[in-house]
Amino acid sequence: MNYSGIGSNSEPGGPRFKVVEFQLQQACNVQCLYCGYEQEFSRTGDYLPLELMERTLVQDLGPCPPEWVWLEGGEVTMDDSSRAYLLQALELIQRLGIRSRINTNAQKCSPAFSRELARAGLSFACVSCDSTDPDLFSWMRGQKSTNSRELWEEFNHNVQGLLEAGITVDLEVTLNRYNTGELERVYEYVESFNSSNIMMGVQFLVATADHIFPLYPDPLTQHQALKNLLERAEKGTVPLRICCCSLVPCRYPDLYRPRKNVIWVGCTCGYNYVHVHATGHVFLCGFWDHRQPLGNLKEKSLVEIWQESRMRQESQVIRPQQCRDCKFWEGKYRCHNTCFAVVHRRTGSFHREAYGLIEEALNERK
Secondary structure (H helix, E strand, O other), X not given: OOOOOOOOOEEOOXXXXXXXXXXXXXXXXXXXXXXXXXXXXXXXXXXXXXXXXHHHHHHHOOOOOOOEEEEEOOOOOOOHHHHHHHHHHHHHHHHOOOEEEEEEOOOOOOHHHHHHHHHOOXXXXXXXXXXXXXXXXXXXOOOOHHHHXXXXXXXXXHHHHHHHOOOEEEEEEEXXXXXHHHHHHHHHHHHOOOOOOEEXXXXXXXXXXXHHHHHOOOHHHHXXXXXXXXHHHHOOOOOEEEEOOOOXXXXXXXXXXXXXXXXXXXXXXXXXXXXXXXXOEEEOOOOOOOOOOOEEOOOOOHHHHHHHOHHHHHHHHOOOHHHOOOOOOXXXXXXXXXXXXXXXXXXXXXXXXXXXXXXXXXXXXX
16 A cells, blocks of 8 residues: 555654643543543553653654643542642643643532643633533433532532633533433533633544443434534534534535534544553544554654554555545545544454444444
């Protein structure tokens, strides 16, 4: 296979990433229903060495710094130790003049700590919000329903604190079979903050751990739920951001027509986005099968790993037969076969269409 031209995001000095995502630690204070991070690694308290992050951003990518650095866990705000470590990481990113984002459940992100985050340069917080029903909200986080009302009130308080600190907040629903009826209610909840710094996100499941496949809603239910949400957002007051949508544009073109307030995020895994695990392993995305890293930063630089990985090269050029001439493979929506992480997890290659594999998994559930 000819790999000439691979890495069209490359520039003199190395690849130019839009996003480099670092997982600071694996430990977490909740057990979300759809979490895929327990695949082959224990949930330890070990941190990604900050010297690896600094070396990657300064020495390795210095000539072509990324637009964003995303930080996640586990949970990056779960205790005093992780919060202190997070602030150190953010201060490093701030010194380099790079925009930063965290992924958090906000359970331990008090308004006082939000002000510290803002001073450390945090630009954006993606906050998990899978339901506005306190019991369902707590259940999906693996928490007892006996204190669900208190957890929900604390969550509201902490989200407000992030906004008051001047941090943009994306309240994100991870769509699954249990919360398809929640989307419009979450949108209205997001609107209720009456802030120009808030938006709603919908993250579709990426089943790279086997226990996640049964959590997919059936396609008809997903389609109707998303269609209703899009119509609501078109008349609404806050942006809606949709990631990793398993409803492909060629089958559901009605969803993808341009709409006010709607932002589609196409797949850029292997192109200008990369994920670094707390162990130093490098993956094509944060949802990738953890048994298949591209390499490890403790052994090679990110540029070397990126340029030498055959799997990354194949991910950019191999298409299923029915996707060969599809206009959505590249460009604004960048369908990339719904999710090639799903395909590689199930088949070990990139030749199948993920949509069909998801349907097969749903049929197995029946």
